[in-house]
Amino acid sequence: MSSPKQIFDETFLSMRSKLLDIAAALDRIDRAADGVAIEDPRRGRIDEAIRILAEDSPSDERAKKLQNLFSRPYDAKWRREFGL
């Protein structure tokens, strides 16, 4: 099992690059909006994803939480709705 330092050594530049890509894409969206409020619900989900990433409590569930954030909800009564 690698140490936190080893993992940072291996992944820091890649993480930095991906975060810069996100920052640049958000900048691009804001430039395109030109000061007009952005109504697209995907913007809210991106903001929520960034909030999940920034949680400072130890966790190995961030990837799972992001997946759930980007998922349609499951309804256990789906069979009744479909008549199956």
Add this chain to the structure above:
Amino acid sequence: MDYIDPHIHMVSRITDDYETLARMGCVAISEPAFWAGFDRGSADGFRDYFRQLTEVEPKRAANYGIQHFCWLCINAKEAENVSLSRDVIAMIPEFLDRPGVLGVGEIGLNKNTRNEAIVFLEHLDLAAKYDQSILIHTPHLEDKYQGTRMILDMLEDDSRIDHARVLVDHVEEHTIGEVLDRGFWAGMTLYPITKCTPSRAVDMIEKYGPERLMANSAGDWGPSKPTAVPDLIFEMRRRGHAESFIRRVVYDNPVEFFSQSRNFNLRPRQSESLEHLR
């Protein structure tokens, strides 16, 4: 390292890919029936496709020392046409005894609709009646979690289905736990953008362990990389995992799962084949 790609669509790949796979250590592949990129117009279109899977691809693969196995079904996308689906399902038994046919797949859901669920249930019935293993496609992106839960519901509702003979494919961080907890096999698909990267797949192997877990390239006609399983092997080695641990995921597990199918007859590479040179 010898490895098996348990989910790859070689009908969509060029012959050079077979050569590359062989050079990378691939000794066998399993190819589920899937969507060709367009909706086929008749059951005869599927009959020709099943002939391609059972007659043509095994020969192409054999030219490079790769054993080819396959799964038959009408995929979830075309399952929206229930009438066509029923014609195809009625035809599948003609092919189930052909060499290399491992079972029914890849069945599943796409947009999680009522028609897709109806056809999925009829495929389950076919598999149960003919004592077949099952390979399952779970939906893409935002539909995956909902669709996976629906699929698990339908599988658990049918007491004839042996969970140990079902491979639920394309699992990710939010679906892998439920699949494994309920006793099914799970497959991780390594894709460039959607599904899993090799790093995330290795994270899941480390978190859940290697039992009932496989990795595949699902190489097809879209953005995909047929040599993605060797990328996973490389990542596991880079993290210091033992060769035996890696081999379990990329070779032993597929062999264990496929061995439940009566048409699985893997011929392992024989070191004794060089005896005559000594």
